[in-house]
Amino acid sequence: MAPRVEKVCEPVLLGEGPHWDCKRQALYYVSIQDHTIHKYVPATNEHCKTKLEGRVGFIVPVEGSADQFVVGLERRFLVIQWDGKDGSKTKVVKELAEVEHGRNTRINDAKCDPRGRLYGGTMGHEEPLGNIEPNKGSLYRLVGTTVTKLADRISCSNGLAWDLKEKAFYYVDSFEHNVRRYDYDVETGDISNMKHIFDLKANNIEGAPDGMTIDTDGNLWLAVFNGSCVLHINPKTGKLLQKIALPAKQITSVIFGGKDLDVLYVTSAKLTITEEQKPPCGACFAVTGLGVKGLPNAGFKL
Template identity: 45%
Template sequence: MSYKVETVLKNVATTVGEGPHWDDATQTLLFIDINNGKIFRYNPATGTNDMIQLNGAVGFVVPRSKGGLVVGLDLTISAVDWNTKTVTKLAEVDPGSNNRMNDGKCDPKGRVWGGTMSKTFAPDQGNLYCLDIDGTLTKKVERVTISNGLAWSPDNTTMYYIDTTPHKVYAYDYDINTGNISNRRVAVDFDAVPEFKGNVPGPDGMTIDTDGNLWVACFGGGMVAKFDPKTGAALQQVSLPNATKITSVAWGGKNLDELYVTSLREGIPDSEFQTTESLAGSLFRVTGLNAKGSPANIYQG
């Protein structure tokens, strides 16, 4: 079955387009421009793309059940009121470090998981945290380089987690009731994927479909790759045009069968931006994939 790629918003992010989250309640897509501190809200029904500006780097955005949003902002997990732009700190991470929040998501119980990375990409400086619905913050994984994609299996027994630098998607046993994770193993080793033929991209953001397959943004690869996490096998590659630095993915649309894809613009030379990277920083939508996701989890705290 052939798929179709649309450029929904051309060059919308001027630094790092990231963190797509389909908000089922409003039928809109939230996503961010990390280093510009921008949060976007795209409405496909009207074609409008609203934006609010925060003071700092934004690593992720998710809706909150009691209203508003939760974001990774610099070294905090904070609540944001879209209308008043009021920011309220909920928790602080890696205090005193040269880190910032990167990717984050909510688990099936409504906890927020978010990780950090060094602003200079120094190795082993990041950590993965979980903010429980009662406001308790717990460090879950230590000594990560670029904390990235998160996903939970449809049966809620496995958590998948990406550290970009070692090129691995890890799997953990996951206890939905306690939020505990254990028994780390490698689900997908990008260095061992024959289809990459030695030109190995970095695994970045990630989502999962209702069949339990992972869809991973391939940074530097110009594509999203679908994997069977039980075998580590690549099942499909979805190529994006004129944007090699693909950052993240999320299922959206009325039937959750449209794959929204974000990309990076920052640091690309003008000569490439005008030719091979002319759609860098764009938001894409892929249809016809014969797969779908489940409604994205939101923060219940």
Template identity: 40%
Template sequence: MAPNIKIVHNEKLVLGEGPYWDHVAQVLYYVNVLESTIFKYEPSTEKFTQVIVDKDKKSSVSFVIPVEGIKDKFVIGYGNKLALLTWNGISTYPTNLEILISLNEATDTVFNDGKVDARGRLWTGTVFPGVITGSQERRGELYSMNSQEKCVTSHATGIGISNGLAWSTDHKIFYYIDSLNNTVDAFDYNINSGELSNRRIAFDFVKNNLKGFPDGMTIDVENKLWVAAFNGSAVHQVDPETGSLLQSVKFPTSQITSATWGGPNLDELYVTSASHSETGQNFYAGRLFKVTGLGTSGLPGFTVKL
């Protein structure tokens, strides 16, 4: 059966990103990064709600992940800060926003993609905003958050654009994307300590003759990665063990940003996109898509333990 692609949300987002499927609530969260906005989509009612985190839109919102065991609480990437958002899923503005961790202002970087491991440990990386306008400065870092000590630990420096993160189903391998490298990298992962080791290339965009560069990603139950290709009009399913391309799902817009599994059976792939540097008037740019008929599924995402 060929994949079926459907537009879920007709709003044209500037930079749609960070899709997170809440499997318990059966809702999807995602962000419009540059507009400091978080969306909630409930498929059963086809209802959309949104919260504007910064009404002046001076601080980006790069990801949103629910907090374990606490209703209406989320950890978000908020400019160069990690923040605890209180939102009832309905109101236009949040009930509360508490800053958990701030990076040193001198770093001049902001948080980008974020994910949580099986122990509730948040991982997120940064990017120097000038990269968006063509700078090649590698000022970003890859961090994990220690919520008890209100600090972050740096695991990698010299990052260009910190993007996709995923773990193998046995939690022994961590996959990571620095978009400027045009690769998906793999690390051995110690789930108990949160330590990374033995970094190597798992998949290479250039060697596989793929357009664009790798952005966000997710993983399926067979340990195959699904990698969004920004400026590549596709999500690619790849085998990180062999470094081979398995299939490509093509979209009618170029700036594909991320993907996550959702739906009651976790067999629906929700895909975000951007429109901020699209040329012309592409109707499909910046939309939220849903892809079905892919013949595989994912696993539920984890929540942040605070």
């Protein structure tokens, strides 16, 4: 069965950070430059969004709450309240932490590990679009309100995924054109022994690695910005298993969702960096027929 690609949400400027909520059977994602958070319910085709005061790098539901989410707003990790309705106002419930005080960076992506700890990173100042100041960001772990720096000299923090069986944490700094693997301790949340496991340039892949997820076989799915594709990678062998073409150039992130976690949702962007990105660039896509399933996404434990 060949993969089928379908547009499910209208274009935004910079779609990112997709999170599938199994309880709500809904997809959450952000549009960073539009300052918006989004909710899409496939069963009803309902799409709601609302605006925040600043660039928002991710959205993750708070575990056990019906209407609270942790978001990355500029350099702050916040808990906000949102009823999920279109255009409705949000309320800041709590500021968890601010990182890199006074620096011209921003939070770019984050996810929770299987224990509900938040891992997220920052990126350097970007001016003009596509021109990011290198080595100015870091990767952090947030437990409650306690922030721990896990890596520094990060240029553009992006994809994250965990494999409990392999005791592995996978991570992307887009500027490296590679995927990192760390040893991962699920009890402490610590990471160590970094090595690179998939080199895009060595595999003749144009574009930069961006968002990432993992399937139940332990294989990675990697969005390629400026590459019009998602890569299916075996991280243990470093072998490229499959390349899924998408009708947008700037592919930003991926997550498995749907009732059976067998639909790959893909976000994209329509940033005018060197040329105009015409529709459906910036849309969110659903890819079916892949023959694999993802893992449930953890919410944030306050």
